[in-house]
Amino acid sequence: MPEEVNGNYDYVILGCGALGTAIVKDLISSGKKILAVDVNPEKVEVLKDEEIDAIVGDIESDEVLNKIDFRKVTGVLILTSKDETNRIVAERVRKENGEVLIVSRASNLKSKEELEEAGVDLVITPIESMKSTLVGGLKKAESLRKLKKLRSVIQETDGKLGIFTHDNPDPDSISSALALREIAKHFGIEADILYYGEIQHQQNKAMVNLLGIPMIRAGEADLSSYSKFAIVDSSGPGINNSIPGDLEIAIVIDHHPAENVEAEFVDMRNDVGATATILALYLQDLKIVPTKTLATSLFFGIESETEGFRKNARTNDFLASAYLYPFVDRELLEKMEGPALSTETLDVLATAIKNREIYSSFLLSFAGFINDRDTLPQAADFLLRLEGINTVLVFGVMKDAVYLSARNADVRINIGEVLKNAFKDVGGAGGHAHAAGGKIPLGIFGDVSDKETLAKLVTQAIRKRFLNAIGIEIEEKP
Numbered sequence: 001m002p003e004e005v006n007g008n009y010d011y012v013i014l015g016c017g018a019l020g021t022a023i024v025k026d027l028i029s030s031g032k033k034i035l036a037v038d039v040n041p042e043k044v045e046v047l048k049d050e051e052i053d054a055i056v057g058d059i060e061s062d063e064v065l066n067k068i069d070f071r072k073v074t075g076v077l078i079l080t081s082k083d084e085t086n087r088i089v090a091e092r093v094r095k096e097n098g099e100v101l102i103v104s105r106a107s108n109l110k111s112k113e114e115l116e117e118a119g120v121d122l123v124i125t126p127i128e129s130m131k132s133t134l135v136g137g138l139k140k141a142e143s144l145r146k147l148k149k150l151r152s153v154i155q156e157t158d159g160k161l162g163i164f165t166h167d168n169p170d171p172d173s174i175s176s177a178l179a180l181r182e183i184a185k186h187f188g189i190e191a192d193i194l195y196y197g198e199i200q201h202q203q204n205k206a207m208v209n210l211l212g213i214p215m216i217r218a219g220e221a222d223l224s225s226y227s228k229f230a231i232v233d234s235s236g237p238g239i240n241n242s243i244p245g246d247l248e249i250a251i252v253i254d255h256h257p258a259e260n261v262e263a264e265f266v267d268m269r270n271d272v273g274a275t276a277t278i279l280a281l282y283l284q285d286l287k288i289v290p291t292k293t294l295a296t297s298l299f300f301g302i303e304s305e306t307e308g309f310r311k312n313a314r315t316n317d318f319l320a321s322a323y324l325y326p327f328v329d330r331e332l333l334e335k336m337e338g339p340a341l342s343t344e345t346l347d348v349l350a351t352a353i354k355n356r357e358i359y360s361s362f363l364l365s366f367a368g369f370i371n372d373r374d375t376l377p378q379a380a381d382f383l384l385r386l387e388g389i390n391t392v393l394v395f396g397v398m399k400d401a402v403y404l405s406a407r408n409a410d411v412r413i414n415i416g417e418v419l420k421n422a423f424k425d426v427g428g429a430g431g432h433a434h435a436a437g438g439k440i441p442l443g444i445f446g447d448v449s450d451k452e453t454l455a456k457l458v459t460q461a462i463r464k465r466f467l468n469a470i471g472i473e474i475e476e477k478p
Contacts, residue, residue, distance in 0.1 A: 008072045009035040014059045014089060015080035016043050019105065023077060024052060037064065059089050075101035078120075083111035087118050094119035143285050146267055150282070153250055153265045154187045159227035161189050164218065164249075166234040166241045167197035168373060171207050171336075172274045173233035175301030176253065178213055178294060179279035180232055186288055192226070194218040196242035201374030202345070206336045207300060211293045223247070233275040235261045235268065240428070240439075253278055256431075272320075273312040276301030280320035295327035300336050307381075311434040348375040349382055352394050356383065357463065359472050361410065363389045366459045367396035369451060376405035377437070384409060391415060391470070395462050397442065402458055404429060404438040413470065422469035 011027055013020050016038040024036050024047065036047050036054040047054040057064035059080070070076060076093050078086045086104045093102055103122045106112040112123040154161065161184050165173040177193040184191040193215045199205055208215060223244075230251035235258035237243040252263045255275045261268060272278055276298045283290055283298075290298070302321050306313040309321075351368040363383055367376060373396070380394040390410040395402055404423070408415035416431035419438050423429040429438025445461070448454045467474060 008069070009033050009053070010074045011035075012068055012070070012073050012076050013037065014076065014078045015086075015105075016040075016047065016054070017079065017081065020077070020079040021047070023079070025050075028052065035068070037068075060085055062092075065089070065092060070097045070100055073097075073100060075103065078102065078104040080105070081107070083107055083114070087111070087115055090115060090118045090120050143281070146265075147282060147285055150183070150251070150265050150267075151187055153228075154184050154189050157184075157189050157228045157250075160225065161191040162221075162223065162226035162229045163191050163193050164229060164231040164234070164241065164243055165193065165195045165215075166231075166239075167195070168201075168204075169195050169197075169199065169215075169233075170201065170204055170304065170374075171297075172276050172301040172305040174204065174207060174213060174215070175294075175297035176232035176275040176279045177215075178297050179276070179283060179290075180230060180251075180253065182288065182290075182294055183279075183282060183286065186286065191230075192216050192221070194221055198372070200372040201378075202342055203304065203336060204374065207297065210332050210335055211297055213293075213297065218243070232279070236263075240437075271314055271316055273314050273317045274302045274305035276305065277314075277317045277320040280324055281316065284320075284323050290324065290327050292327055292329045292332075295324045296329045296332050296336075299324045299328050300333060303337075307435075312432050342372075342375075344370075344372055345375045345378055348372075348396065349379045352379040352383060355459075358389070359467060359474070361388060361390040362393075362467070362470065362472065363391070364393040364395075364463060364466055366455060366462075367394050368455075370396040370398050370403075373398055373403045373405075376403055377407070377435075380405045380407040383407075393419075393462070393466055395458070397454065397458060400442050402427075402440040402442060402462070404436075404440070404462070406431070406436045408434050408436075418466070418469045422465040426465075 010032040011034050013024050013034060013036045016024060016036045024034055027034050034052065036052060037057055037059055038044055039058050041056045044054045044056045070093050078089050080086055083106055090102055090104055102120045104115050104120045106115055106123050106125050112125055115123045163177045163180050165177050181191045181193060195215055196218050199208055228250040229247060231249050232253050234240050235252055235254050235256065236249060237245045237247055250264045252261055252266045253275060254268050255272050257270060258268060267278060269278060280298045299321055302317050306317055348367045348370055352365040356363055356365040367379055376394050376396055380392045383392045384407045391408045391413060393404060393406045395404045404419060406415045406419055414433040416433060416436040419429035419436045423438050423440055426444050427438060427440030431437055445454060445457050448457060
C-alpha cells in the first residue's frame, strides 16, 4: 500500500535514482516544494532523513499516481531509466493535466521522439546532457586558462602598467580600461588609463565626469615610466589610435575582427558585442565584486556599444549585463544615458540633413568642417531613422583628415566590409555589419586651401567610392 500524500507541491519527481535525487536537492535549495516518488524503500528513507517529502511506490501503478493531484503542480519530472515506463506515465499525467510541464529522461533519440509524441515538453538524453556539460566545461576551462595567462603577464610587470584606449575613447573603451585597471590592482600592479585625442561626445564627457574616471592624456605622459602597455577596444598601435608604432603592446583585448595580432596576451572575440563584456566576464570569473563606479561604467559601455542591446548584442552581452546590474548606480546611469545635446552636434546634424544625398535606400552626407568627430555617429544615427533609409554614411573634415561614420539596418549588407573595401587603399576603415567608421588623410586631395573646393572634392571622392562599393553607378555632375 502506498503512503498518503498530503499537501500541494511545485514539482513531483517520479524516479529518484542518482539523477532524480540530485535534481530534488537542487529544486529544494531554490525554494521549491517537492514530492519524490521511488520504488526503492531505501532511497525514499534517505530522502525522508533529509526532511524531504517522499513516498514508496511503483509509478506505473494507478494506485500510486491517483494519490497525486497533478492538476495542482507546476511540473512533473519522470526520471526512471526505463523508456517505456516513462512514456506510459507521461501519457497518464498529460491526460490528467494538459497544461502541466512534463520533463522526462530518455536513453536514445527514438525514445525521445516517442516521449515528445506522448506530450513531454522537455526530453533529456545522456548524449545531449554530456554534450552540454562538455561544451560548458570547455568554455569555463578556456576562460580560466586565459585569466591565468593574463594574471601572469600583469604580475610580471616590473613597475606600472599603461592601459591605452583608442583615440577619442567611447564608453566601451573607457569602461574596459577602467576594468583592466581594477584587475591589475587586484593582482598587485598599479596602472594608468592613457588616451590620445579628445573626450568630446556628450555621453563620453558625462560618463568620465559623473563617475570620476581617472584618465591621462598620453601625449602629456612620460611613456618611459611604464614597464608594460595594454590596449583595449583596439588591436594594436596605429589601429584607430595614435600610439607610436614602435611601442610594444603586452596585452590586447578587443571585440573587433583583426588579423596577425601579436602580444604576450591576446583575447579577441567575435561572440560579444562589446569589449566591456569581456572585461565584465573576467571580473565574474575572478570573483572580483565591482564597485558601483566600475559596474555602472561597464554596463553603460555594453549598452552604448550595442545601441541599447538592439545592434550586434550577443548572449554574453546579456549575461554580463545581468551580472553587473545589481551593482549599478541607476541614477548615474540615467544621467549618462541622456546628456544635453551640444550646439555643435546640432549644427553638424543640421548640415548633414541639408547636404543629404539619397540613392534608393542609401543616404550619404557631407557634415562639413567639424571640431568633434563624435558628432558624426550621432548624425548617422539620426539620419538612419528617416523613412525608406536603410544605410547611412556621414563624413566630415577635421584638421588633416576626413572622418567617416556609417550606420546600417539592411541585413544583406555588412557596412564594415563595405567601408573597408571602399577606402582601404587611401585610409583606414572598417567595423561591424551595423556600424562602422574610418579616417582618410586629407593629403590625397592635394594642397587645397579653399574650403568650398575641398568640400566638393571630398564629397565627389567619398560618393564615388562608397556607391561603387555597394554596386551603384552614377554619373558625376560637372
